Every structure is written in structure tokens, then in C-alpha cells.
Amino acid sequence: MELRHLRYFVAVAETGSFTTAAEQRLHTAQPSLSRQIRDLEEEVGVDLLIRGARGVELTAAGQAFLEHARGTLAQAQSAIDAARRAARRLKPVFALGFLTGQEIEWLPEAMRVLRDELPKIEVTVSSQYSPSLRDALVKGDLDLAFMRPEPNVPELEYRLVVKEPLVVVLPSDHPLAACEKIALQQFIGETFIIVSHTAPTVRTVIDEFVLQSGLDIRASYEVDNLAMAVSLVASTRGLALLPCYARNFLPSSLTSRPLAVESPTIDLVIGYSRANTSPILSLFLSRIDHLLARCRSIAAENQASIA
Structure with missing residues (x-):
């Protein structure tokens, strides 16, 4: 017995129709679905479904089997989700924050700095007001943010962007x-x-x-x-x-x-916590001079266009 047999059975039981289950839930041919259900019934050793002119109904055995089939599929999905979460945690996460609207201009520049590291890390991006970015940096929810320099926050270090x-x-x-x-x-x-x-x-x-x-x-x-x-x-x-x-x-x-x-x-600055020991943050900061040079060049061009 395979998980697909359980999925097929649950789909037929819930829709009450081989045709509907095949076309709308499973995207497979009806003859193939019918064959899979027959194989399942043979393995279980009892009839699970009653096929009639008005559709499909569950036998008493089918009712009992349905509850356990749903539970087994749910457990299998939970196992898959847990494995995927564990795999994601193997990658270091670098959390970037942006003053709302600034991500359009500066996210590409930040990603360019991390270009060589992107296959090895997971980058998350959030867009918020500057005070919210400040709080997230202090709490450790963000590693680095493009923001305004918020006063009276000794935990944070700022470097001018433009x-x-x-x-x-x-x-x-x-x-x-x-x-x-x-x-x-x-x-x-x-x-x-x-x-x-x-x-x-x-x-x-x-x-x-x-x-x-x-x-x-x-x-x-x-x-x-x-x-x-x-x-x-x-x-x-x-x-x-x-x-x-x-x-x-x-x-x-x-x-x-x-x-x-x-x-x-x-001032638009990059802010980060002095207590943050993330190696990705250290790497980003070690390459920041090139980014800042590009940023200031862009800013100079923008100001020239304003004037």
C-alpha cells in the first residue's frame, strides 16, 4: 500500500464521484483511478466503496478506513514539512530591512554585495517604518536595515548611505x-x-x-x-x-x-546592532565601502537631475 492509494481513496470518498475526483482533485484518468482503488480494496481485503448510479458511497469498512487514511496522510505531510524546515535551517539566514519604499532602489545594491554568498544563505526582506526597523534590529529580528538614524539607541551602529x-x-x-x-x-x-x-x-x-x-x-x-x-x-x-x-x-x-x-x-543609513555576531553581517560590512561608493554616485546623479 502506498500513500497515493490513500490520497486516491480520500479524494473519491470526499467528492462522492470517481469522475470528479479524477478530474478536479487528482488530475488523472478515471480508469486509472478506478484501478488504483480496486488494488487498494484487494490489499485491504474488504470493499470500501459502493458504486451506484447516484455516485459512490462508503461501506462501514470504508468509513472506518477513511478516518485512518486521513490521519496517515496528515502525518506524512507533517513529516515532509518538518524535513523541509530542518533543511532550511541548515542555511544561515540574513534578515534585511528597508524603510518602506527604499527597497526598490537599494535592495538590488544589497543583493549585489551578497551575490557570491546567495547560494549558501537565505535572505529575508521586510519593509517597515524606521522606528519599527530600529526595534527589530535591537531585538535581533533583523541583521541590517536601510533606515533613518534613530536617536538615543546606543545598541545600534549607523553608517551613512546618502x-x-x-x-x-x-x-x-x-x-x-x-x-x-x-x-x-x-x-x-x-x-x-x-x-x-x-x-x-x-x-x-x-x-x-x-x-x-x-x-x-x-x-x-x-x-x-x-x-x-x-x-x-x-x-x-x-x-x-x-x-x-x-x-x-x-x-x-x-x-x-x-x-x-x-x-x-x-540621512539614509544602514543600521545594525553592535551585539550582532552574524558572520554574514560581518561579511556584508567588510564589503560595504564599494556599496557606499556606488550609492553616493547614484545620489550625486539624482541630485544633479533635481538641480
Whole structure:
């Protein structure tokens, strides 16, 4: 008796039809299925099914056999799952985190660093707010994250990737879209959309920039993420100050412009725990200079395109 015999029997018992079981559950020919069930009944030594005009019914022996057949198949699947989990654990896991939206730009760069190691390791990727990435690094749930430098976390080490300038995001047909650059004074009287404290580093930079200008510019809306910012700019025809990577996610109905003054910048860093002894992390960090050089070259090109 083989597991396939049990699978065939359970499929026929549950569907009540050789035809349905063959075509929809087992994807095999009905004559082959009927032959397999006959072989099973011969091995068991009793009839398990009653074949009639209205379909298939279980005999009393078939009812008893069905319960044990299901249990055996479940145990077999559990054994398979356990073996696969054990095999996966043989590979070291390297857990990467990204500030939501940044993975599109920086995940390929990170994977390029690990290219030679990829056959030997399992890489997991998560996308979260920067404070959540901070917590995951401290707990050991992540090995490394592309994030904002979160203050007052002595357990973490940061290395600068790029300094991202703020840009103005606005509707493509907004009157200010005709300007090559936008002065902060032009925000006065406009709907101003600002990030909430879910992104505390970005919010602090924007608040300080507006405060130092001495202008009476107040936010009309606060948004928790980039998708909300894009949606509100489109629906309210307002203006938003966002890190320049937001340009990668703008639909054709929105555009971006640089500020007329020197733009404040927001650091994007890689963060990791000082206590993390992962050999994959050590390897990644040993190769980080090449990655950072590439990142800064890309950033320089992006800033040149903004200017």
C-alpha cells in the first residue's frame, strides 16, 4: 500500500464521484483511478466503496478506513514539512530591512554585495517604518536595515548611505509646476501636506526648515506613509515636502520640483546592532565601502537631475 492509494481513496470518498475526483482533485484518468482503488480494496481485503448510479458511497469498512487514511496522510505531510524546515535551517539566514519604499532602489545594491554568498544563505526582506526597523534590529529580528538614524539607541551602529534632499511634490498641472524651482514663500495659501510623527526624523527636519524660514506655513494634513502623501497631493491639489526618493513612486498626474534655496537633507543609513555576531553581517560590512561608493554616485546623479 502506498500513500497515493490513500490520497486516491480520500479524494473519491470526499467528492462522492470517481469522475470528479479524477478530474478536479487528482488530475488523472478515471480508469486509472478506478484501478488504483480496486488494488487498494484487494490489499485491504474488504470493499470500501459502493458504486451506484447516484455516485459512490462508503461501506462501514470504508468509513472506518477513511478516518485512518486521513490521519496517515496528515502525518506524512507533517513529516515532509518538518524535513523541509530542518533543511532550511541548515542555511544561515540574513534578515534585511528597508524603510518602506527604499527597497526598490537599494535592495538590488544589497543583493549585489551578497551575490557570491546567495547560494549558501537565505535572505529575508521586510519593509517597515524606521522606528519599527530600529526595534527589530535591537531585538535581533533583523541583521541590517536601510533606515533613518534613530536617536538615543546606543545598541545600534549607523553608517551613512546618502543624504537625501527634500523636494516639493505637487500636481503636474498645478500653476507652480511651471516653475523650475519653488520657494518656500510660495507654499503660503496652498494646501500643505506633511508627514506625521510615524517618520520622526523626516518630520523633525521639515519642522525645523519651516520654523527657520520665519514664514507662517501650517500643515493642512498629516500623512503616515508615502502612499497617503501621493494620494492626498493628488486629491487636494496640495504641496508636500518629501525626501527625493519619493519621485520614484509618483504617477503621471504628479511631479516634483527642487526648492529654490539649499534643501535640507535627510540621512539614509544602514543600521545594525553592535551585539550582532552574524558572520554574514560581518561579511556584508567588510564589503560595504564599494556599496557606499556606488550609492553616493547614484545620489550625486539624482541630485544633479533635481538641480
